[in-house]
Amino acid sequence: MSQQGFTTSEDHWITLRDGTRLATRIWMPDCAQDRPVPAVLEYLPYRKRGGTEARDESTYPVFAAAGIAGVRVDIRGSGESEGVIDGEYTPRELSDACEILEWIAAQPWSNGNVGMMGISWGGFNGLQVAALRPPQLKAVISIASTTDRYNDDIHYKNGTQLSAQASWAGTMLAYQSRSPDIAVAGESWREMWLDRLESEPFFMAEWLAHQRRDAYWQQGSICENFADVTVPSLVIAGWADGYRNTPLKAIEGIGDTAKALIGPWVHKYPHFAWPRPRVDFHAEAIAWWKHWLEDGDTGADNLPQMRAYIIDGARPLLRREVDPGFWVAKQRWETPQNDLYGVSAGGALAPGEENEGTGLHFLRSPLDTGTASGDWFTTAPGPELAGDQRPDNGGSLCFETAPLEEEAVYLGMPELVLDVRCSADWENLAARIIDVHPDGTETRVCYGVLNLAHRNGNAAPEAMPHDEPTRIRMQLDNMGYRFGPGHRIKIALSTSYWPLILPSPDAPGLMIDTGSLRLSMPLLGAHERITLPEPANPDPLPKYDMPSPAQSRREVVRDLIAGVTHYRLQEDTGAEVHPVHGLQMQEIRDEDWSISPDDPQSMRADIKWTTIQSRPGWEAVTKITSTLSCTRDQWLVSARVSAFENGQPLFSKTYEKSIPRDFM
Structure with missing residues (x-):
């Protein structure tokens, strides 16, 4: 699809050495016809079609208009990419990423310099790939990520069991159970889908098998040897998010080539995150890429090592639209008094x-x-x-x-x-x-x-x-x-x-x-007050047709007869139709966490997901349920995945496992 200054295409497939084809979307600057351009890779399992389109389409057109190609690739076994995912941040995932970087750098439109960017999963593997030192990777922007997979991610925190681990296991089971889009995968769509449904892992069982910080968590944790990361890394997070420690740990560990930026935000890109103020992330990123991927003198190398928003007396509100405060910079981070x-x-x-x-x-x-x-x-x-x-x-x-x-x-x-x-x-x-x-x-x-x-x-x-x-x-x-x-x-x-x-x-x-x-x-301590520009567009995400609206509900219920407290949440994205390719998507999540205030073994989580993808004459639905409960000595995990094609049952699978609790 041609637009002013660039074209967008999903006709590209990256074939790995083992023959697996990865689905790819590329935003190509028009200037690449006359001279090679730098490229930025974002590589994750959240589906470039029917997943991250809104945020992709808020950013990569801006990059392309500035002469930077954007390459968005679905990890194997997700979206329309072939194969089956084998876990989080696995050696195969990172090896595939190195092959992708090699492919990008070898294209006639590429100047051979590639950056990696992403939030969360894509922010994680950007730093992890950097630690492998592929020669094509010249710089990273990592948002809401971690340097320590065990202690600063969604699983464990100083040995405590985060409830987010069970919630995220249900989420990933729902995400990975979704069908590829029939309009891209063609006649092989059902075979691909059934292969995923049959072979995909239930991550929760694997995570609970590693309740200590062992080799499983060390793999992919760049804090094991910060010196492995030598490329310039801009590390960003928000105070309202769980990944708020990473920018500080990155600059302390990586050193001068790392720069930290911390705002008041939740787990979103800074140009559309809440609470405000936001930051003109596009200008930040383009200056970063132009300097490190194209030898432009943008001053990115002279950024303060730490820039942070100091929240000034924010109040707990039903919705925190804006956090009062001010920006500060420290040219070099030093251990505080x-x-x-x-x-x-x-x-x-x-x-x-x-x-x-x-x-x-x-x-x-x-x-x-x-x-x-x-x-x-x-x-x-x-x-x-x-x-x-x-x-x-x-x-x-x-x-x-x-x-x-x-x-x-x-x-x-x-x-x-x-x-x-x-x-x-x-x-x-x-x-x-x-x-x-x-x-x-x-x-x-x-x-x-x-x-x-x-x-x-x-x-x-x-x-x-x-x-x-x-x-x-x-x-x-x-x-x-x-x-x-x-x-x-x-x-x-x-x-x-x-x-x-x-x-x-x-x-x-x-x-x-x-x-x-x-x-x-x-x-x-010593600092400079600074001003960071906000994005010119206060509403940068594209709008898609919504046949049904999004809904959200959250409540705490105390059953005074049964003596049980429930924490319940329901999220419905509403049905959303992309205006160009026409895929309709909807996701519905329902979680119920319950506990008796005097019985630690009464803890229970019941998680349900429904995902719906449809086009005229075609509908693919998955329903998942997962449960986490416990005895004094065991974690009890179960899950069920059911898939439906045009309303008819297509597949069903059940997982059940009892895992010893590691008291130590």
Whole structure:
């Protein structure tokens, strides 16, 4: 399809050495007819057709108009690409990516220099491929990604089991069960679909088989050897997302060739993310690519090592459209100096090292403490974000400062040191840093969670010495925040943070020595206030026809007769028809997380997905259900996939597995 300054085509297929053909969409600048151009690859399993089109079509035409080819490839076994996916970030996936880079660089329209870009999956594998050092890859833009697959992804966090892992396993089972588009795959579409349905893995069973940070998670984690990444890497994230630690860890690990940009955003590209302010991502990216892929002098090499948005007293709202604050830059990141707080004899959080605390306190939080936690993985600025923290404080041990007389501004990762006693092998501990507004409203600024058996590392956990004092050192998530005069800083401790993390097998509670509590808060330090341009177009995503509207619902229900708390969410994308190729897509998700507040083994998750693809005279539907429950000693996992062609059953498969819980 020809457009002003470039053409768009889905007629290209990349054939790998093993014969597998990968579906590809290319935005080609017109200038490539006269001179070779640089190219940017985005490579992921979320389907270039019937998946990521809106965000692709908001960005790659802009790149192409600037003389940069965009190449969007579906990972094998997804979209219209042949084969079957074999997991997340596997050696085969990364090897395929290196072949794709080689193919792009060999094309007559290519100048041989290729960048990789993506958010989430595409941001992950961009850094992972960079660590393999393929010669064609010259630069990376990685958004909402990780350097550590075990500890900073959707699976585990300091040994705690994230509920997002089960949710994402259901999501990926639904995504990978979808049919290829009959209009692209042609007569082979049904054979391809049945092959996927029969052979695709259920990721949850594999993830639960690796509850420690072993070789499975080390593979693809660039923190294993940051020195492997030598290409310039622009690493971006948002404070409202679970991947907020990555930019800081990337610049600390990779060094001067890495640049960090952190905004207030959820898990979206910065030019259309919420909460605002946004950033003109297209201008940022084009300057990055022109410098590193085309030897243009755009100044990308002189960017500050850290640029961050400092949130200034944001309030927990039903929808956070805009977060107040300001942008800062640090030309070079250095380890911050810290404000140190402890617990005074009067029970306040107070500055200084000499605080003596109020003695020993036993804490065993109700297991439904945490319903104001929001989601680990956020895509919208509503109830996915943490709400007013007061409901969760009832199950927590809390200490707060007096109203501040002067502002306190922080950027970095807080650290908590605490002496605890535990009567079992392990227990979970959650810590929240909270901004208490003058009117009593409470905003969660950041948090940390820890399985105490993982206190000395995630590879070889150690049982807690029963009922003996043990020093715990916990690093909380990265933060950029200003506490204004009149506000209070609060720390809240709990042994439950459900449904964000799942409970320990016994939930024994903890004896906490408040005199030992030391909270180090990273000071902003020397910086420059800067302005980052926002995109000229406040609504950059293209609009498609919607025969039925999107719907969303989220609720917490406490059954006072059964003694069970439910956290429920329903999401319906609505039916959406692409105006050019005419494929209609719809996805419906329903999750019910439930727990009895006094029984850790009552935890259960029931997840359902329906995906619908259709054209006149053709409809392909998949329905999946997955369940996670537990006993004291076992994780119990089950799932079912059913596929329908034009309303008639085509395929059905059931997965069931019992996996030992790794108490250590």
